[in-house]
Amino acid sequence: MEKTRKRHILPIVLIVLEGILFLYPVLKNGLIYGYDYPFHLHRIAALADSLKNGIFPAKIHPISCNQYGYGVAFFYPDFFLYIPAGLILIGLPLENAVIIYFVLGFVICGSISYFAMEYFFGSRAQAMLGTSLLIGMPLVFHALYIYFSIGSYLAILFYPAAIVGLLIMILKDKKKYGAVIYAIGLCGAILSHSSSFIILLGGYC
Numbered sequence: 001m002e003k004t005r006k007r008h009i010l011p012i013v014l015i016v017l018e019g020i021l022f023l024y025p026v027l028k029n030g031l032i033y034g035y036d037y038p039f040h041l042h043r044i045a046a047l048a049d050s051l052k053n054g055i056f057p058a059k060i061h062p063i064s065c066n067q068y069g070y071g072v073a074f075f076y077p078d079f080f081l082y083i084p085a086g087l088i089l090i091g092l093p094l095e096n097a098v099i100i101y102f103v104l105g106f107v108i109c110g111s112i113s114y115f116a117m118e119y120f121f122g123s124r125a126q127a128m129l130g131t132s133l134l135i136g137m138p139l140v141f142h143a144l145y146i147y148f149s150i151g152s153y154l155a156i157l158f159y160p161a162a163i164v165g166l167l168i169m170i171l172k173d174k175k176k177y178g179a180v181i182y183a184i185g186l187c188g189a190i191l192s193h194s195s196s197f198i199i200l201l202g203g204y205c
Helices: 002-022 024-029 037-052 079-089 094-121 124-135 138-146 150-171 175-190 194-204
Strands: none
Touching: 002 024, 002 094, 002 124, 024 094, 037 079, 037 094, 037 150, 079 094, 094 124, 094 150, 094 175, 124 150, 138 150, 150 175, 150 194, 175 194
């Protein structure tokens, strides 16, 4: 068990370093103003405000639309946004909470992808290379830095787990292991961004 843990330390460290490199502009200069910047920051701030006022689950945000309220959560999943909203409730500024959300998403999704690929390829080097290429692909960069679409950013990071999990189910012996990875990828995508989940299903077809 101890030997197994040690052999995975380096890949996880490399994923963290890639995350720091990928998110360096955000870590250095703060959040970058993309197309959907105001909308998504308001979503998180409104969710935190709803939780503060005892509204859970917060499907309608009372402070939205000039205090009339708006049910944005009926159209955009809020599941993972409870993380930055919770950080705001314990005293973190909105921007810092969102940055932590970005970092956690990158590292956790990257780690899940690595372990799935390590089993599929049987090689740490190939798994690390595949993970680095997939979680650092231009689509992720575009979602974060151009559109500032925090939902699709996280959903796309779940794509590798969904794809590799399905391949493990089809091509490898450990069907249950593949099914778990596949389920994590699909559930992560649909709980992050509904449209990105539909795109993922379209890719299967």
